Amino acid sequence: MTGVFMGALIVLTISIMMLVIRVVKGPTTPDRVVALDAIGVLLIAIIAVLSMLLSTYAFLDVIILLAILAFIGTVAFAKFIERGVIIQHDRNK
Amino acid sequence: MKKRKPNDLVLQTVTKVVSFLIILFSIRMFFAGHYEPGGGFIGALMTSAALVLLLLAYDAKTLSTILPIDYKIITAIGLVFAIGTGVGGVLFDVPFLTHAYDKFYLPLLGEQTLHSALIFDLGVYLGVIGVTLTIIKTIGESE
Numbered sequence: 001m002t003g004v005f006m007g008a009l010i011v012l013t014i015s016i017m018m019l020v021i022r023v024v025k026g027p028t029t030p031d032r033v034v035a036l037d038a039i040g041v042l043l044i045a046i047i048a049v050l051s052m053l054l055s056t057y058a059f060l061d062v063i064i065l066l067a068i069l070a071f072i073g074t075v076a077f078a079k080f081i082e083r084g085v086i087i088q089h090d091r092n093k
Numbered sequence: 094m095k096k097r098k099p100n101d102l103v104l105q106t107v108t109k110v111v112s113f114l115i116i117l118f119s120i121r122m123f124f125a126g127h128y129e130p131g132g133g134f135i136g137a138l139m140t141s142a143a144l145v146l147l148l149l150a151y152d153a154k155t156l157s158t159i160l161p162i163d164y165k166i167i168t169a170i171g172l173v174f175a176i177g178t179g180v181g182g183v184l185f186d187v188p189f190l191t192h193a194y195d196k197f198y199l200p201l202l203g204e205q206t207l208h209s210a211l212i213f214d215l216g217v218y219l220g221v222i223g224v225t226l227t228i229i230k231t232i233g234e235s236e
Contacts, residue, residue: 058130061122065139068115072142075104075149083099087233091099091152 005053009046016042033077040070101150108150115143123218133214137221144226153234164230168223175216178209 019042022035044066051059080086119139126132147156182191194208 061125061130064118065135068111068118068139068142071111072146072149075146079149087148087229088152089234090154 002053005049008049009053012042012046012049016046029081033074033081036077037070037074040066040073044070104150108146112143112146115139115146119143123214126214127208127210133217134221137218138225140218141222141225141229145229148229148233153230164223164226166223168220168227171216171219171221171223173216174219175213178213178216181209 016039019035019039023032023039026032026035044063047059047063047066051057051063076086116139119136119142122131122139123133123136124131126136144156144160147159178192179190182193183189185191185193190213192209192213194206194210196204197207199205
């Protein structure tokens with residue numbers, strides 16, 4: 001069973017390396033933001049496989065935490081690209 | 094031509110659901126801290142993440158309408174809780190910050206063990222929420 005988990009980890013690592021290439025040479029900022037969001041999702045998958053490999057429940061909180069943080073970070077980046085400000089004082093003004 | 098108002102229907106609807114999930118997760122992290130990974134610090138960071146999501150989807154004025162709180166006062170209340178548990182130990186003739194626990198019978202929950210470290214953790218929770226949101230709102234609202 002360990003071999004299956006190691007194989008999954010290798011595949012996920014290769015995917016993250018390809019996404020890092022997209023982050024480095026992405027021509028526009030939205031390319032980089034989407035690549036960073038996908039890296040966050042793949043990190044979640046890596047933590048899930050690692051917690052199966054180490055046979056522990058201790059990392060399951062980290063998974064939901066990373067999902068929340070990746071979502072909020074992506075929303076903040078998207079709002080910065082669209083409006084130029086992240087937190088407005090009054091949006092109807 | 095009239096300037097169009099921004100339309101964030103999807104983001105605002107998702108925020109209405111997800112922010113409650115994040116707050117529930119943060120409360121769970123706060124109470125799990127004694128036996129499992131978690132605690133006051135990460136619980137407070139998750140609560141402030143939910144409030145930051147509200148700040149992103151709406152604006153600072155809406156958040157101060159929902160929660161009319163001065164976050165500096167929240168930090169002060171947290172420090173009072175943390176110091177109060179320490180001084181409470183001194184009152185019972187034991188060293189500063191000595192904690193105690195006992196079994197209590199709560200309605201609906203049955204027999205539970207309550208520990209005074211929970212009140213210290215509540216102080217950490219309120220302090221971290223206050224500091225984080227003071228920083229974010231101070232930086233975000235500067236024109």
